[in-house]
Amino acid sequence: MSHIIDISLPISAAMLTWPGDPAVQVERRSQIARGDAANVSELRMGTHTGTHVDPPVHFVEGAPGIDAVSLDVLMGA
Numbered sequence: 001m002s003h004i005i006d007i008s009l010p011i012s013a014a015m016l017t018w019p020g021d022p023a024v025q026v027e028r029r030s031q032i033a034r035g036d037a038a039n040v041s042e043l044r045m046g047t048h049t050g051t052h053v054d055p056p057v058h059f060v061e062g063a064p065g066i067d068a069v070s071l072d073v074l075m076g077a
Helices: none
Strands: 025-030 040-044
16 A cells, blocks of 8 residues: 655745745735635745756756656655
8 A cells, every 4th residue: 555745845934945046925915804705825936945846947958847747756655
């Protein structure tokens, strides 16, 4: 029997970022408590924030983006 262990870090303004990358900003745009229809937040961050995967194009010009990376290569046994 196999199981999945999620190693993702929660996104928050307090998380560490790569030196020189933009800080994480989380801004609440609408709140049910204020009478809005839904809770919605705006997120601003660099691509090296938190748990992430660098696609081949990050290092090699013209290489595939993250949408071309198979999920199979991201799972270990």
